Amino acid sequence: MKTTAMRVLGVGSPLLDLLARVEEPFLEKVPGAKGGMELLAPEVMDRLLEQLADEYAVVPGGAAGNTVFGLARLGVPVGMLGKTGKDAYGEIYRSSLVRLGGSESAFFETDQLPTGRCLALITPDGERTMRTFFGASSDLTAEEVETVDFSAYDLVYIEGYQLFHQAMIEAVFRQAKAAGCRIGLDLASFEVVGLFRERLLELLKEYVDLVFANEDEATALLGDKPAEQQARELARFCEIAAVKLGPRGSLIASGDMLCHVPADVVKAVDTTAAGDLWASGFLFGYLHGRPLSECGRYASMTAREVVQVVGSKIPEQRWEALCRSFQPYNN
Incomplete structure (x- = not known):
């Protein structure tokens, strides 16, 4: 699908998702409890991968990365701001986007750290046990950000996890604003919001044009109140709030307007990246x-597709169907 869409720069951690189906006993070899996400030393991850004997899929991931890859599939011109290692995984990530x-x-x-990875171990009950090594993705500096030509893009889309890298992400906000870019921010998780609540409120007022949150994130930011009220309050900070x-x-709220959009409800196999692909469609x-x-x-249509597969990789034929449904508009 060819479009005349504006150009989007994603800002996030370029991680390779390593997806493996395993039996319950395999988890006895994995540090930490079943389920959820914990950090893992790279050498421990390498040992686990050796035991999987290459029986795993390698898919480009990361929150902003999932959104950017989704937009690219829909024909939107995109780029990605992040850091990888000088290794095979980094080449996979870059070449997949290109x-x-x-x-x-x-x-x-960087040749100092390997490309970040997230090992997702999927047991027969459908639960995912995720072990992550951020690697090179956590090494992006404010000085590097300042060399990027933000004027080449119209919208900068940021994953909230980058708030852990304060100097770097502050440089992103400043550079994007100075270049006249619109700025979109996904709040990432209620834990992130809780840690950075006061600064987040300032960033929303000063920089952000579009903000995306789930109910838990909105509650962490604004308090426990009806979702309709949360959406309206967020729209007082930003042009558009979802x-x-x-x-x-x-x-979805903007100004005095508030609309409810139904979900495309299907049997969900895995909700990983549902919010990221929701953002692609929106x-x-x-x-x-x-x-x-x-x-x-x-947004509901793209989220519907990704929850029917394991991981973030929607099958090619389903992307083709989405592209047919998303009629190209030449505005």
Whole structure:
């Protein structure tokens, strides 16, 4: 699908997702409890991968990365700002984006750390046990950010996890604003919001045009109140605010307008990256100037597809179907 959409720069951790189906006994070899996400030393991850004997899939991931790859699949011109190691995993990540027409000009490399990875161990009950090594992705500096030509992009989309790298992400906000970019921010998790709540409120007022949150994140930021009220309050900070309600759909607010968009409810196999691909669909509509209710409908459609697969990789034929459904608009 060819489009005339504006250019989007994703800012996040370029991680390779390593997806493996395992039996319950395998988890006895894995540090930490079953389920959730914990950090893992790279040498321990390497030992686990050796025991899996290459029986795992390698898929580009990371929160902003998932959104950017989704946009690229929909024909939107994209780039990614992040850091990888000078290794095979880094090459996989970069080349995967370039094959979809994305730009690697804002990628940085280091030979001091390997590319970040997230090992996802999926047991027969469908539960995912994730062990992550951030590696080179955590080494991006403010000085490197300041060399990026933000004027080459129209919208900068940031994953909230980058708030852990304060100097770097502050440079992103400043550079993007100075270049006249619109700025989108996903709040990432309620833990992130809780840690950075006061600064987040300032950033939303000063820099952010679009903010995406789920109910837990909105509650951590604004307090326990009806989702409709949370969406309206967020829209006082930003031009557009979305509160995602899972199977109950989403609320989208802008100015005095508030709309509810139903979810496309299907049997979910894995909800990983559902919010990230939701953002892909929403941003596709936004960049083409569609009404916000229609942007939300696109978002529901992309989220519907990804929850029916393990991981973030929607099958090629389903992308083709989505592209046919997302009629190209030349605004």
